[in-house]
Amino acid sequence: MSVEFLLTSLVIVVSPGTGALYTIATGLSQGFRASVVAAFGCTLGIVPHMAAAIAGLAAVLHTSAVAFETFKYLGVAYLLYLAWSTLRERGTLTVEDAGERRNPSALRVTGTAVLVNFLNPKLSIFFLAFLPQFVPANAAGPVPRMLELSAVFMVMTFVVFAAYGFFAAAVRDHVVSRPNVLAWMRRTFAAAFVGLGAQLALADR
Template identity: 35%
Template sequence: MIPLKEISYFSLAALILVISPGPNMIYLISRSITQGQRSGLISLMGIISGFLFHIVMVSAGLTAVLFAVPYVYATIKTLGVVYLLYLAYQAIKPNGRSPFEVRKDLSNDKPAKLFKIGVLTTVLNPKVAVFYLSFFPYFIKPEYGSVFMQSLQLGITQVCISFSVNLIIVLSAARAALFFAGNPLWMRAQKWVMASILASLAVKMALTKEK
């Protein structure tokens, strides 16, 4: 199993990435504001189910790839660096949309549809797969045991962090939207802080020696 110190570093990376704006966050905020917290919670359950799908698929894939393809770690690490720099740019790009500038024209969907859309939002989101493929090899080492079990350990950790953060988002979406609408300077500061953290993670990953 992966040592607690390494899990702590991974947890920090997962936390930073989950609070960076993306399709999941925008969908949850929009549903929570337009259709209420209950709908937001149902949507969150769908999103978490989508994460579990990715975890199983990526864990099985990494087990095969890491042992079958030489130098694959360097390729995946490069993908991770590019991904982080892309997220940093998205955070500060001109005319970038805030996740709290939500759509007001969403229809009132039933629980089953909310759950299904939540699942599809995650399953069809390439950013999720890229995150797992780029970050998991960074923390997985053969001396820690089964690659598959290490992948599951990282995946469960990421899901717990994602669920906790998104639960807070669902419960506070309306108040947060009002706050940022009245304080645009806070929103701009948040974007630059987020971009700086993501860029720092990219540099750290790029300088890490290959296994």
């Protein structure tokens, strides 16, 4: 495992994106346990993209405008739905005070987290371009090597996202006890989801 791969992967994982944003939002709204579930779901959400890259299926998204646009706008629609849910104080992004706290459905948080990353066609194309760079040209079996790299990337994703969730959960009580901060937080996350949706909508192959 090269140092270059580890450093590049770390930079990619810690960069703000939809998965990190959702995990932070979940940590603030539901606490640390839910944020770990969200981190796990976001990690699962990149598995199809890695599998597609390894199998070469990501090339379909790269060459087919219809497939790419369809997948892309499904992702945009879902991000806009998350923004609406945040403003409406529904779903896994609802923040409750300690007296009203209910245990969120782990399956629901996981499902949302998986979709956040799954409905992003740029990830498939990214891994198609990213993983092969770290496979030696003379490697006897490139697929096992890419599976190994993918596994390391997934572990790093989970650890970093869980850390995001931990720090978000650590300041949760300070947020829920201040209505103005809570309202600002909802608007900020909603705006961020809209912004990421717009960025995805403008993305080209």
